[in-house]
Amino acid sequence: MSSQSAVREAVAVAVAANLPVILWGAPGTGKTSSVLALGARLGLPVEVVVGSIREPSDFSGLPVLRDGGTWFAPPRWAERLAEAGHGLLFLDELTTAPPAVQAAMLRVVLERTVGDLTLPDEVRIVAAANPPDQAADGWDLSAPLANRLIHLHWQVEAAGRVDFSYRRPSRRAGAHPEIVVPAMVSPVPAVAVVIDTSGSVTEPRLDQLLTELTGILNGVAGPNRRLRVICCDVAAHPVQEVRRAADVRLTGGGGTDMRAGLAAATALRPRPDLVIVLTDGQTPWPERRVAAEVVVCLIGEDGHAPEWAAAVRVPKEDRS
Structure with a gap:
């Protein structure tokens, strides 16, 4: 996004x-x-x-x-x-x-x-x-x-293939083989994901969070690209680079503090353009906007997102 x-x-x-x-x-x-x-x-x-x-x-x-x-x-x-x-x-x-x-x-x-x-x-x-x-x-x-x-x-952002790269040849290179012509490429945003692994997130909700992560990998990271993932309960755990949701090691189970997760995500280098937080929302949040765009994916109806972040609510699955 x-x-x-x-x-x-x-x-x-x-x-x-x-x-x-x-x-x-x-x-x-x-x-x-x-x-x-x-x-x-x-x-x-x-x-x-x-x-x-x-x-x-x-x-x-x-x-x-x-x-x-x-x-x-x-x-x-x-x-x-x-x-x-x-x-x-x-x-x-x-x-x-x-x-x-x-x-x-x-x-x-x-x-x-x-x-x-x-x-x-x-x-x-x-x-x-x-x-x-x-x-x-x-x-x-x-x-x-x-x-x-x-x-x-409101920021205007490039869409489609708008930049040049020499990493692969242009299809027009055949017309002038003596000239190295760059190809057009699409800008790809750097994305990090923070997953709430606190004790308030039940097993069914963790399954939902991983389902959302699969969608993020397919839609944002793209094929053959790694996504940086941080598990967070009361503290942020070491960053993981994954290609599939199944590769994520879910660590945590204590209290909840997404302030720690967002601080760890924005401290990554290169800094992400977008941080997606997957959580039940039962957590304290930073009082001010952080140094990246943030989208909070809320699982269930109980939690909340900070006013400065965009929020998407995913209803709790009925497993009865």
Whole structure:
């Protein structure tokens, strides 16, 4: 899984938890299309509101006379979300919105209120912004608004065969045999796996963890490649390099502390691009993001993952 895929999963987790989240990334890198695809996947209507072309009244409402009093009428995008009863509100280009517009957006994010209309609880908020140095006429994100959002960094990554290598000849070399032509190769992320082998992980769950490891070996490591695996209970055990899940020596059985496992994984050299943690989630976690992208695969329904990591929950198998 690429770091961009991990960010997509993290956004999905934030949306499921109804926590407002912001994606930081350069212009034209697919942030909007990713949010639209998430809405389609979840069956949610998506309203895209571009901050750079909006006025404060688009969020605070326009004053109109109604029933002898003043009513701050919401815009149509807010009415459509209210009528649907659920959806994704995508606030785009926040750092190209003037400070007055950002101030008006704060009430939408904080109170879920647009004018005199309160959005349903099932309306999720996702935002996107370009760093000010990459946005034309940009402003810094205001501190009150920034403090209400979970911040994720959107990175563009190469896909397919995009780099050159002399390790194997190019198919075009026959046309000019006197010239050594490099072949195109695909980037392969460095992956490490931390397996929870504490006493709380039962034998059936260990079997599930090894099944997930087989999928990781096939999908991420690829054929004939070794995967670095660390077993961890209350301490991290020595790293193992394996080609098959059956090659892993499951060591442990004591308490649980995935902080030790993540510290050992990020201390590996070369440092992994991605660390996958296979666990029941009944463990303490580092308070801050570690020096690699992390995906937590949770077995069962009891445990939890840290807020800064992407999480995938695998239901406990019924062996009855």
